[in-house]
Amino acid sequence: MPAVEPAAPATAPDTSGGAQTGPLALAAVGITLVLWASAFVGIRHLAHDFSAGALSLGRLTAGALALAPVALAQGLPRPSGRQWLSIATIGVLWFGIYNLSLNAGEQRVDAGTASMLLQVSPVLIAVLAAMFLGERFTAQLAAGLALAFSGVVVIGLSTSGGDNTGDLLGVVLCLVPAAAYSISVIVQKPLVAELSAVHVTWLACSIGVVTCLPWAGRLVAEVGDAPLSSTLWLVYLGVFPTAIAFTTYAYALRHMTASALGVTTYLVPPLTIVMGLVFLDEVPPVVAYAGGVLALVGVAVARRSR
Template identity: 50%
Template sequence: MTNSPALTRTWLPTAAAGFTLVCWASAFVAIRHLGHDVTPGALTIGRLGIAAIVLGIMVYRRPRTWPRGREWPLLIACGVMWFGIYNLALNEAERRIDAGTAAMLIQIGPLLVALLAAVFLDERLTKWLVVGIAIGFTGVAIIALANDQSGDRDLWGVLLTVLAAITYGIGVVCQKPLTRRLHPFEITFLACVIGLLTASPFTGEFVDLVEHGSASSWLWILYLGVFPTALAFSTWAFALTHMDAGRLAITTFLVPVIAIVLAAVLLGETPPALAYVGGVLCVVGVLVSRRRTRVKEPLAAVPADQPVTT
């Protein structure tokens, strides 16, 4: 088909990002459900181990391009932060707070992505980014207050989710330069392996899960390993090859909406009322941070086929 490259540049990256968002939203619900029976370390190893097997098969069946030179530090940072620490922190957090609240808190991640991308990837740093960060972290403070005032919720859960958001932001920014040469499957596979090594101190918990885990728990872990991890991280990496990091990260503001609906239907849980206010502020902060400023210049200085934007 002659329009294949054009299609790749338009709807395919968007579809890949959409698939990722739905899978990631469902992951918050699955993690919350498993938190009653599976420890954070065992869940991390189980999820990443399954994902590594699935991705390993994908990598084996196609021509491979491995990292080299300066790509390794970026890949290691991505694996340790986004796949290792992120999973451990979020798994523990969701034993303390509901899935919807966790999904809302993670929305400060895109703000951090935009800030770090401006510093390290030469994406533009604007006044709107600074304003957006201020609004977003105000939202985090309100969510923390809401959970601190709720008897069945835990402030430590909020802080652990913020830690997960920080490691997510670092991971995305480290991943972006890798997509210029490496295939999404290789990136995600190696990051999963590095994440497994990061979680290796919890191997004892995983052995206990193997010996005593229920069939239901393993089905949920299998789902987490195949869909939100192996497939969704790969489709995210594919989308990242066609969009800048900050613009793609903004799409994740849809995740808490999906997660709240799924948690209400499947778990019968909803965030505390005040947390919705904080969640809205987090989303508004992301939207404001991506606003572009128009710069007025003499018309003669601008080619007729180019818009006047910065």
């Protein structure tokens, strides 16, 4: 699943009952995928004007402010102590560490490669679910994990040529968000069944803002030095891939089965690669495509229903 884009409703109970998907739900899916793919391109574009911490704080602040009126319109959230602990964990991991590491990673690898690396998250989620939610760890799951890991290795080797270890570090930095997201999904699975998905995302995003506050000084300085267009891109990342894409994703989930909607996120890497070519004039190394396909095949094998 793509970059930083809030997916709290992804684990909400599916109430569609397998009903036929309507055109509005399909449009919502399309909007979500395009906006999530654009986030990878936006992060890569801003790498020259904003450091990883400042970019994270700016995006999360814009996202929290955009989500606030929507969340408060549903009433003031009142989580229990246990729920606050889960929300804080999601806020620090998913919104804080996820963004910090992904932003740093995209300063070293292209947007398409970053989006492919994050697609190992479904396999990691399956492993964690087997460990902590009582789901079976099957031979099929193990095979899928091995394939996906092999794909990640191929991507890492293809983006690190000779003695240049910077790109390899970028690959590692892009794998950290995959782990942070996967852990957060396991934590939030019981949470969104008890609280509004909007409230969970808004509160977690706000905690992410607090997590990134040490970079407030850098953000102020870099906004002052950056061109207006880059500042507008920063606001875009918070409002569109975060707030609007979250809303359209939630709408689509209401009208589709969770499994059918989850499969659509595998379209994010090709969309990101196309956008990276158009807007950034960059594409992943040729061998990285093979690694990306191998990783996605591994995910498909691990998640394939019997």
